[in-house]
Amino acid sequence: MKTGKRGHRRKKLGFFRLINRGPGPVRLFIGGVHGREGLTTIRALKRLRFSDIETGKLVIYNCNTSNYLSTLDPSYYESRQGREIMGLIKEYRPSTYLEAHCYRDESYHDLTDPSRKLKRGVPPLIELERGVLIGSVSPHIRKKLFRREDICLTVEIPCFRDSEEWYRQLEVYVEFMRIVASSRDRDELENRLGRKYPHQVETARRYAREFFGEYPPF
Template sequence: MGFFRMIDKGKGPVRLFVGGVHGKEGFTAIRALKRLGFNDIRRGKLIIYSCNPTEYLSTLDPNYYMSQQGMEIIGLIEKYRPSTYLEAHCYREESYGRLTDPSRRSRDGVPPLIELERGVLIGSVSPHIRKKLFKREDICLTIEMPCLRSPRDEADGLEVYVNFLKIVASSETREELEERLGRRYPEQVETARRYAREFFGEYPPF
């Protein structure tokens, strides 16, 4: 189930997209990640990695980054030093309410995820790595969609998910990404900015 691909167009920004971060999410994420190709970046590098299935452990749990999976991801970040880091997740449909609940911050210590459309959710990556491993101006995002139950499953949100990955991959700065997403999802981008200000203060990732 593990998957690695590097698209290298020479000098320029480095992007790292990671799927299958925990549990069996990789079976869904890989469907989208494999649709990224050479023409989705203008310059720089795009590294795509999907982890092998593991027992589920939340990235909000600090013990995650002491697990083999967590250490693999930290190793990739430290090796490639990406200015764009994206985690491709999926969720069980019954978890939608918990992930988008406004009280998620008081319950789980992080802002709620934001729906783009068709059940596709976005947010920041775990604060356990956001501040420790990345610069203020770096792009650090999580994207989620309902998990596919079999390789033949289709989902309305898959195209939204793939299109989002392509926009992130082809954007070279946080400002460019916010401008492009803001044209399509103005309310969601403004909500993301507000959550970032509230949660990170003067350290506002998108």
């Protein structure tokens, strides 16, 4: 694991880790993008290791707590946290971008609601298993900052509680991150996830076609 000057500079703002295995794809994983989510997501991001990628870079950043503002609100990207995230994307230019979030139990149905596109303007999230959800990142940055072939994903876990079930959920959450981190491109990721979660991957493809048309995020 190599942490350079950038790591020392950003450490004061939040957890930063740069795993560098030479030439290859760049992945950027960001947790805790709003509110107190970072208190949960740090438990997963700190478990990612040098051995989780074979080539390229994995940049990990967990934000400090902040006022809650949805990433679906365009003004989020004018906030300090939003500008910081956009700065990381522009600096590292990742081909894989993952946002780690957590949600309160009462938000589950809103996040997975089949009519979410009508209510919030974006497709519903998809449950992998044990309440761990996946979807695309905010459309406000998907088209603006990424190429069509890039991987851009959101993954959500229930916010931390000290229970056996939550730690089982954490294992699913971390394993998904490791699959994303170790995949070199979208085709490899879809093939690997498709073997493990065939229904969920097909649903994600359908949502992408319906929402993004010729610009699918997954």
